Amino acid sequence: DAKTTQPPSMDCAEGRAANLPCNHSTISGNEYVYWYRQIHSQGPQYIIHGLKNNETNEMASLIITEDRKSSTLILPHATLRDTAVYYCIAERQGNMLTFGGGTRLMVKP
Amino acid sequence: GAVVSQHPSRVICKSGTSVKIECRSLDFQATTMFWYRQFPKKSLMLMATSNEGSKATYEQGVEKDKFLINHASLTLSTLTVTSAHPEDSSFYICSARPQETQYFGPGTRLLVL
Numbered sequence: 127d128a129k130t131t132q133p134p135s136m137d138c139a140e141g142r143a144a145n146l147p148c149n150h151s152t153i154s155g156n157e158y159v160y161w162y163r164q165i166h167s168q169g170p171q172y173i174i175h176g177l178k179n180n181e182t183n184e185m186a187s188l189i190i191t192e193d194r195k196s197s198t199l200i201l202p203h204a205t206l207r208d209t210a211v212y213y214c215i216a217e218r219q220g221n222m223l224t225f226g227g228g229t230r231l232m233v234k235p
Numbered sequence: 236g237a238v239v240s241q242h243p244s245r246v247i248c249k250s251g252t253s254v255k256i257e258c259r260s261l262d263f264q265a266t267t268m269f270w271y272r273q274f275p276k277k278s279l280m281l282m283a284t285s286n287e288g289s290k291a292t293y294e295q296g297v298e299k300d301k302f303l304i305n306h307a308s309l310t311l312s313t314l315t316v317t318s319a320h321p322e323d324s325s326f327y328i329c330s331a332r333p334q335e336t337q338y339f340g341p342g343t344r345l346l347v348l
Contacts, residue, residue: 160336162339167326167342167344168341168342169239169241169328169339169341170279170330170339171339172236172337172338172339175336213278222284223330223337224281225278225279225280226278227278
């Protein structure tokens with residue numbers, strides 16, 4: 127599975143958009159980009175995933191570059207409850223997920 | 236999304252005792268479930284893949300005789316930590332996937348005294 131690189135931490139002001147980057151320069155053609163988040167002392171929560179088209183759901187938007195070597199998760203209006211560790215994972219659909227270090231997002235009032 | 240539950244949510248036990256953790260898929264059937272372990276301030280590490288009707292597959296370095304996994308039905312997998320020691324204290328998380336997306340349980344925090 128492709129290795130992903132994320133910044134270890136980011137801050138965001140409450141009410142502003144949070145843009146979380148992820149690099150996956152060695153991603154293969156059949157690997158999806160998955161995003162999960164983990165709020166303190168809870169199990170990971172699925173956010174969104176995509177292959178090459180941009181995706182949007184009620185939680186977030188996923189923007190994947192045309193060459194698929196990087197992506198950005200966008201939380202349009204961050205709240206304090208969005209403070210969590212966000213994991214970007216590149217994996218073939220149906221395979222088990224391997225977690226990296228993730229990005230610790232701190233939403234500040 | 237799909238719902239995965241775990242029981243108990245936290246457990247404290249004495250060193251040398253065994254602890255069983257249950258993982259249930261509440262609204263779907265899962266032939267495969269995954270068990271992860273997470274130490275403080277660390278990422279999740281896959282321990283084993285639980286397969287309904289057959290033996291679990293363990294990741295390298297995970298002792299199968301210490302971490303017994305039983306996938307008794309299409310909605311239940313159990314992880315038993317045998318002869319627990321303080322170094323087994325951790326956050327144990329299971330997951331399953333109804334189709335192609337993996338969903339996680341809320342986790343079980345184990346403290347071995």
